[in-house]
Amino acid sequence: xxxxxxVAGHRGMVGSAxxxxxxxxxxxxxxxxxxxxxxxxxxxxxxxxxxxxxxDEVYLAAAxxxxxxxxxxxxxxxxxxNLMIQANVIQAAHGxxxxxxxxxxxxxxxxxxxxxxMQEASLLSGELESTNEPYAIxxxxxIKLCExxxxxxxxxxxxxxxxxxxxxxxxxxxxxxxxxPAMLRRFHEAKLAxxxxxxxxxxxxxxxxxLHVDDMASASIHVxxxxxxxxxxxxxxxxxxxxxxxxxxxxxxxxxxxxxxxVGYNGALEFDSSKPDGPPRKLLDISRLRxxxxxxxxxxxxxxxxxxxxxxxxxxxxxxxxx
Numbered sequence: 001x002x003x004x005x006x007v008a009g010h011r012g013m014v015g016s017a018x019x020x021x022x023x024x025x026x027x028x029x030x031x032x033x034x035x036x037x038x039x040x041x042x043x044x045x046x047x048x049x050x051x052x053x054x055x056d057e058v059y060l061a062a063a064x065x066x067x068x069x070x071x072x073x074x075x076x077x078x079x080x081x082n083l084m085i086q087a088n089v090i091q092a093a094h095g096x097x098x099x100x101x102x103x104x105x106x107x108x109x110x111x112x113x114x115x116x117x118m119q120e121a122s123l124l125s126g127e128l129e130s131t132n133e134p135y136a137i138x139x140x141x142x143i144k145l146c147e148x149x150x151x152x153x154x155x156x157x158x159x160x161x162x163x164x165x166x167x168x169x170x171x172x173x174x175x176x177x178x179x180x181p182a183m184l185r186r187f188h189e190a191k192l193a194x195x196x197x198x199x200x201x202x203x204x205x206x207x208x209x210x211l212h213v214d215d216m217a218s219a220s221i222h223v224x225x226x227x228x229x230x231x232x233x234x235x236x237x238x239x240x241x242x243x244x245x246x247x248x249x250x251x252x253x254x255x256x257x258x259x260x261x262x263v264g265y266n267g268a269l270e271f272d273s274s275k276p277d278g279p280p281r282k283l284l285d286i287s288r289l290r291x292x293x294x295x296x297x298x299x300x301x302x303x304x305x306x307x308x309x310x311x312x313x314x315x316x317x318x319x320x321x322x323x
Contacts, residue, residue: 001025001027001104001321002028002029002209003027003029003056003057004029004031004052004053004054004055004056004057004061005022005028005029005030005031005055005057006031006055006058006059007019007030007031007058007059007061007108007134007240008013008033008040008058008059008061008062008089009058009060009061009063010032010033010061011032011034011035011169012061012062012063013064013167013168013169013170013171013213014061014062014104014162014165014213014217014220015059015062015218016168016241017167017169017214017216017260018059018061018220018221018294019032019166020118020154020214020217021137021214021218022218022221023152023259026289027257028049028094030316031053032054037058040062040085040088040089040227040252041081041084041085041088042088043084043088043092046088046119046215047088047091047092047095047096047225049120050090050092050096050098051092051096053098053099054243055093055102056098056100057101057102058066058089058097058098058100058101058102059094059101059102059104059220059225060085060086060089060090060101060102060103061106061222062076062085062089062137063082063085063104063214064077064078064081064082064085065106065135065171065178066078066171066177066178066180067085067177067178067179067262068131068132068201068276068278069136070177070275071132071135072276073130073135076227078132078134078135078138079134079137080133080139080140080141082135082138082139083138083141084303085273086138086141086142087141087145088143089101090103090142090145090146090157091148091220092294094149094153094155097298098154098155099156100156100224101146101155101156101157102154102159102160102220102223102224103142103143103145103146103157103158103159103160104121104159104160104216104220104245105139105142105143105159105160105161105162105200106135106136106139106161107161107162107163107164107209107242107243107282107284108128108132108135108136108139108284109121109123109125109128109136109139109140109143109161109244110125110128110268111125111126111128111277112120112124112127112128112129113126113127113279113280114126114171116281117281117283117284117285118241118243118282118283118284118285118308119243119285119287120161120235120239120241120242120285120293121239123140123239123285124131124240126163126305127301128163129278129279131276131278132278143159143161143240143241144158145157145300146158146159146227146240146241146248147159147237147238147240150151150237151154152198157230157240158224158231158240158242159224159240159241159242159283160219160223160241160242160243160244161241161243162210162211162216162219162221162243163209163210163211163244163245163246163259163282163283163284164178164179164180164209164211164246165178165209165211165212165213165216166178166180166181166210166211166213166304166307167211167212167214167305167306167307167310168213168214168302168307168310169213169304169310170213170307172184172311172317177206178187178254179255179260180210180255180304180307181307183200183255183256183259184240184259184263184304184308184311185311187259187263188263188265188308189313190265190267190300191263191264191265193223194198194267195267196267196268197267197268197269197270198256198260198265198267198268198269198270199270199271200251200252200269200270200271200272201258201272201275201276202271202272202273202275202276202278202306203253203271203273203277204251204252204271205253205277205280206251206252206278206280206281207247207249207250207251207252207280207281207282207283207298208245208249208250208251208252208255208281208282209212209246209248209249209282209283209284210246210249210250210255210303210310211244211245211246211296211302212296212303212306212307214298215296215297215298218297219289219294219296220244221246222292222293223242223289223292223294223295225295226292230292231292234291234292235288242288242292243284243285243286243288243289244284244286244289245283245284245286245289246286246296246300247283247284247286247296248300249281249282249283250300252267253271255300256269256306257269258300258301259304262301262304262305262308263308272322287308
């Protein structure tokens with residue numbers, strides 16, 4: 001039986017990875033819309049889309065995302081856009097008979113000083129990291145929307161919370177991107193310019209976990225397709241989300257050295273401690289995901305190498321590159 005699957009945000013890093021995997025599935029008829037075709041912030045447009053398209057499943061990968069600098073500079077955009085996208089898509093999906101939906105969130109939902117590795121039960125147990133609090137609150141609201149619709153309407157709306165993502169089709173903007181694309185671009189440009197040193201934001205001591213986007217797409221499809229009984233066996237009504245990660249982390253300094261070697265930059269590394277570090281550590285507890293039979297396949301070294309090769313092949317057409 002063919003099912004019509006809407007990937008919201010199909011041009012983004014995660015959405016495009018989902019499309020690459022789903023388009024090879026014979027039982028899937030993909031439905032996508034660009035931002036110019038469907039603005040998910042406009043409620044009436046989203047409702048009309050769902051009325052017309054007879055969607056069976058939704059992967060909600062659309063989001064307004066960015067790194068520490070972007071979150072600090074545009075907090076209103078981050079909270080408003082993400083709240084509206086999630087609320088509009090979830091309500092329109094429910095109102096038009098869609099009973100299966102997967103919301104893609106972020107590990108920033110957890111308290112800044114949550115016990116490590118961070119379990120799903122850490123949600124709402126402490127203060128959030130101030131640099132991305134508006135975005136985190138929006139993502140928490142998305143989780144609670146899914147939980148609430150499940151409770152009230154008996155639908156099957158699931159949520160997955162990935163660790164830091166990277167990979168093909170990332171945003172490589174010099175200021176508004178996440179740590180890996182920003183660092184990769186900085187090293188690449190320093191190599192071309194024969195710069196004596198590259199400066200990394202922060203002390204280099206914080207520890208982070210990184211997941212390649214193809215692994216994220218694989219895990220998302222795995223969770224979406226789990227039988228209801230299997231999914232519910234490791235979740236509960238109040239904690240229905242599942243962490244997605246590798247179970248491994250490294251310091252920012254270690255990441256910088258690995259990236260430096262992959263790019264082939266021969267200059268020095270400097271760390272600017274006047275810039276914010278963010279939380280001291282962010283490692284997800286992925287025991288629920290492992291219990292459900294999924295593990296990451298792409299190690300950090302291989303994933304970074306793939307990402308840099310893709311960057312070189314697509315340098316002139318990248319999202320976020322200012323010509």
